[in-house]
Amino acid sequence: MAIIDARHAARQLVYERVFRGATLAAAVLVLLILGGVALSLVKGAWPAVSHFGPKFVTTEAWNPVTDEYGALGPIYGTLVTSTIAMLIAVPTAFGIALFLTQLCPAVLKRPIGVAVELLAAVPSIIFGIWGLFVLAPILQRHVQPWLIAHAAPIPVLHALFKGPPYGIGVLTAGLVLAIMVLPFIAATMRDVFETVPAMLKESGYGLGATTWEVMWHVVVPHSRVGIVGGVMLGLGRALGETMAVTFVIGNAHRISASLLAPGTTISSAIANEFTEAVGDLYTSSLIALGLLLFLITFTVIALAQLMLRRLSRSAGAAT
């Protein structure tokens, strides 16, 4: 009997070691994946980086015929489309979060919250075809002619809204991106606003503040870090979003001041050209674009995570 018990215990110990080892291996694999992604991008990008040097990020030329590649066009497009997206999405998401946390009747809270989250589940390619077939024609026929006509006499706006109304272009891409990142930012802001202790808000109301004043002077300062974290998370999505942008940006490696002109972004350039790229330098240049995107989004997302973490820690400490 004692021998059987000892054997049983020994076997259990082996199982325990195997199981523990397996879970540890899986956990470490997550680290290895990120390391592998970084390593493979650096390795793939090396020919282009060593060939062009720092010129790669400062020139606009993108010419497969003469084998000259510069990333300035895609970088510019990525930054401009993301800026447009954030300018539209952040205030709108703020409004939605304000509505959901302070105004919404309890009955509607869950359905509207779920609807916003479902918008986040719709795959990006759907936003792409919707943007191309529905949004772009509307913009082309109704919005862009109006913008062009009314911006003409105003100095700065004139340059921004110049040229023929193509429908597709940088502005349209920014708009589609705004709709795409809206649910992410709104959901994060809502969660952050909900961590504000009711006591603080009630104190504000007790002093005679209006709902808006409580929001602006109590809730927002209290959840500042979380708001920035949510915005950065949305920005990370916008910078890296591929399919929705590829449909509507027009794919031109050109920097134009006009927001109505077609452009390109890092991710859409990769999506469009990677399978057709002939020649090692071409492929390597596209991977170098991928490396740039990785570095930019990694920084943004990491900062966002750090901020959200800090918030949840301080919220945890307060309760």
Place this chain on the structure above:
Amino acid sequence: MKRRSLRRWNNVLFLGLSVLATAVGLACLAAILWTLLSHGVAALSWRLFTQMTPPPGGQGGLLNALYGSAVMTLLGILIGSPIGVLAGTYLAEYGRDSRLSTAIRFINDVLLSAPSIIVGLFVYAILVVRMGHFSALAGALALAVLAIPVTLRTTEDMLNLVPAGMKDSSAALGAYPWRTTVSVLYPAARSGIVTGLLLAVARISGETAPLLFTALNNQFWSTDLSAPMANLPVVIFQFALSPYKDWQSLAWAGALIVTVAILVLSIAARSILALLQRSRGAAR
């Protein structure tokens, strides 16, 4: 008196804008769903499920693309979810507050929102270049990499929800941690972990960018995992951007199928979670 009315006006103005913002957000969802339904339903027919993707200008269906998407999504989940579940188990049961676990949690959250096209480039570099050609296996692997962070996160969260008393009881009976995890914690957290799997399926079944240069596309019926394989997202991408009316309507039908499938999965996952929370609330 004047100041007071100004404050009131401000209040009405900003609250009005907030309602407007919500209306705009909901209108976008409605507009997208409406477009999908109106274009997609018109293009629905039995042909979609019985015929292959056609050559330009021809008639056909989406059978090979549906099959390819199902196979690659399934493979992606089969490869990715065990890793995610095991890693989540490590974080919840063994690692807890160690420095390694903190790092993994952080990296996992970064991977969760990293651009999927980067994952495509990664798999291209490690598999497609080595094999010399695009393959369904590479596509499945790219999807698996995307599924890992989702399952890891939900598994860890769900295991943490299991009451500590259950774990202690099992340990008091002399069970090793692995036995406790497999026989007590997993069954207790089962529906939560299944929800994580559903969310992962929903996440990867609409992914397009990572498939573009891993699985590519295939106009014909193929069950060979080492060859390029058709899949719904890439077919939608290529057909929607084509000038042919037949291809475009197939793209709309495909888009409708993908979206409905994903929304059904997300709603199912959400309902399971809501039920879980309710039953847990009742138990307390």
